[in-house]
Every structure is written in structure tokens, then in C-alpha cells.
Amino acid sequence: MSTRPTLVTGATGKLGRLVVERLVALGQPVRVFTRRPDAARTLFGETVQIAAGDFGDRAALDAAVGGIGRLLLLSPISARLVADQTAVADAAVAANAARIVKISGSDWTIEPPGNSISGAAHAAVERHLSGLPTETVSLRPNAWMQVSLANTVRQAIASNQVIAANLDAGIGYIDARDIADVAVHQLLADRVRNRAFNLTGPDVVSFRQIAALLAAALKRPVAALEKPPQAIPADGDFEHRAVAQFVRLIAAGRAATTTDVISTLLGRPPRTVADFILQQVAAETAVPEYQP
Ligand SMILES: NC(=O)c1ccc[n+]([C@@H]2O[C@H](COP(=O)([O-])OP(=O)(O)OC[C@H]3O[C@@H](n4cnc5c(N)ncnc54)[C@H](OP(=O)(O)O)[C@@H]3O)[C@@H](O)[C@H]2O)c1
Numbered sequence: 001m002s003t004r005p006t007l008v009t010g011a012t013g014k015l016g017r018l019v020v021e022r023l024v025a026l027g028q029p030v031r032v033f034t035r036r037p038d039a040a041r042t043l044f045g046e047t048v049q050i051a052a053g054d055f056g057d058r059a060a061l062d063a064a065v066g067g068i069g070r071l072l073l074l075s076p077i078s079a080r081l082v083a084d085q086t087a088v089a090d091a092a093v094a095a096n097a098a099r100i101v102k103i104s105g106s107d108w109t110i111e112p113p114g115n116s117i118s119g120a121a122h123a124a125v126e127r128h129l130s131g132l133p134t135e136t137v138s139l140r141p142n143a144w145m146q147v148s149l150a151n152t153v154r155q156a157i158a159s160n161q162v163i164a165a166n167l168d169a170g171i172g173y174i175d176a177r178d179i180a181d182v183a184v185h186q187l188l189a190d191r192v193r194n195r196a197f198n199l200t201g202p203d204v205v206s207f208r209q210i211a212a213l214l215a216a217a218l219k220r221p222v223a224a225l226e227k228p229p230q231a232i233p234a235d236g237d238f239e240h241r242a243v244a245q246f247v248r249l250i251a252a253g254r255a256a257t258t259t260d261v262i263s264t265l266l267g268r269p270p271r272t273v274a275d276f277i278l279q280q281v282a283a284e285t286a287v288p289e290y291q292p
Pocket of ligand 1: 009010011012013014015016033034035036039053054055056074075076077103104105106118140141142143144147
């Protein structure tokens, strides 16, 4: 076991916190980089070192990478993604970090080029990493169940309907817990191949099928409604334009892919949409216990 900590950026976010929890559970030393040290302390208690700072603050980054062994590189979709991630990666290399594992964009946002501003930003970071004198791995997860599907479950519970731009376009959704498992596997493996992995769930599932799964879980009808995708706002901010492009690409069937990467790397199948929906419905509809 390495005694040098792994630095996790984006640690307080949806995926980063799952990676931190797993590393801590394995007894690995972890340092998290955050603008919100209090939030990190609330989430992780005394189990992690906290390096406070913003990606744009070079001195804070240099302090955060001091003595680290490995880096989990994650930042939100933004016009700053390339600048932020290359700054963290360069700081980590200057600090002699042995390996960088990057959470990249979905493969269908990157290949073929020209369809996604978010995919183009992640691709630029991947190219930068491939020129660095350290081991690097990029994980390209398909759409996460915990992001878009969680909202769909809440929508069905509230209104007995789900709405999508194309009801028959499939999506190879992946459970964020599987992404975190692969990230930890790649951070701790003895050796890694400098490459990008296309991570997906086990099945391609359409919104029509999701409505049927929700109806079974809720034990009542759930309607599936089609609504054309909104125009991509030319003057919108980076994240809104990126998300509008995702909706169009998904509606065109571009996310309808599965790979066997999870099974190959982890030796077990990926989590399914059917199980995720059952778990979410149970969590969202649980009756709070009576507290006298
Ligand atoms: N959702 C999907 O389906 C999907 C699919 C493929 C790839 N991805 C990729 O996943 C990434 C998003 O992951 P996520 O949803 O887990 O993120 P998230 O929940 O939005 O969390 C963002 C994290 O970034 C940190 N952060 C934001 N701005 C920062 C700054 N200026 N300096 C330092 N830290 C900063 C935040 O920390 P503090 O607020 O504590 O500072 C927080 O921990 C994106 O790169 C996206 O492209 C997502």
C-alpha cells in the first residue's frame, strides 16, 4: 500500500465522494481538493486530509499536490475545464505523482469529434495527459444513472409520466458506483495501460422501457411522452450548451452502446438500470419512521 496520499479533485461532488469513500474504506491515505473545506469535513470527517483552494489558484494547487502518489482528476463541465484540469495535472507531474486517473466525457461526446463542446474539452485534456511523463488513464463513462435517471424517477413519482426527446433511443446508462469502483481499481492497480476506457452499464435501455420499469416498481401506470429537444442556445453558457448537445446526441441514439470493460476490469457484471430504479423508488417513497 502506498503511503503517499491520493489527491481527489471534485471530491465533494456526486462521483468524487464515492471514490473518496472507497479509498478510505480500503485504508488508503486520501487528500481532497475543495473550495469548501467545511463541506468536505462534514462529508468525510477526519478520514481525509483537506487541501483548500480553487483550480485557478496556482499556489493552492502546488500546496495540494505536495507529496501525493496519485491523482483522481475530476472537474465540472465548464469553459474552464481544459485550463483547470491541465493546471492540476501539470502540478501533479511537477510533484512527481506516479499516476493520473481522469474522469473524462462519455465516449460518444468525444468520438467522432465535432459534436460536443464538452467532449472536445475532455479530448483536449486527454491529449495533454498523453504527453505527460507519468502513467495516465482516462475513464469515459456513459450517462450516469444517478444524474438523469434519478430525475426521471422523481418525475414519475410526482406526475406518473416520463418525458424524453426520443422514447425509443437507447442509452447504455452506467451506475456511478461502478465508475467509482473502476476509478479506485485504476488508481490502485500495480500497472495501468495509458489509454481511455469506455465504461457503460450492461444494457441499452430506452425511455419507453424505463417507463415500463417505473410502472412495475410503482405498481401504477407511467406514461411515456415525447417532447422535441430544445434548440441549442447560441448565447447560453457553456454548461447549458453542452447539456443541450447531449440531449440531441442521446435522442439520435449515440449513447446506445455497451462495452464489457466493467466485467473485464472488476470481474463482475455492471449494475443494472432495473435494480437502480427499484432502489431509487424504494428510497424516494420510503415513509419516514415515526419519532415520538
Ligand atoms: N453526469 C454524467 O452523465 C457524466 C457522464 C460522463 C462524464 N461526466 C463528467 O463528470 C464530471 C462531473 O462530475 P460530478 O457530476 O461528480 O461533479 P459535481 O457533482 O458537479 O461536482 C463538482 C466538483 O468540482 C469541484 N469544483 C467545482 N469548481 C471548482 C473549482 N473552481 N475549484 C476546485 N474545485 C471545484 C466541486 O468542489 P467544491 O464545490 O467543494 O469546491 C465539486 O466537488 C464532468 O467532468 C463531466 O463531464 C458526467
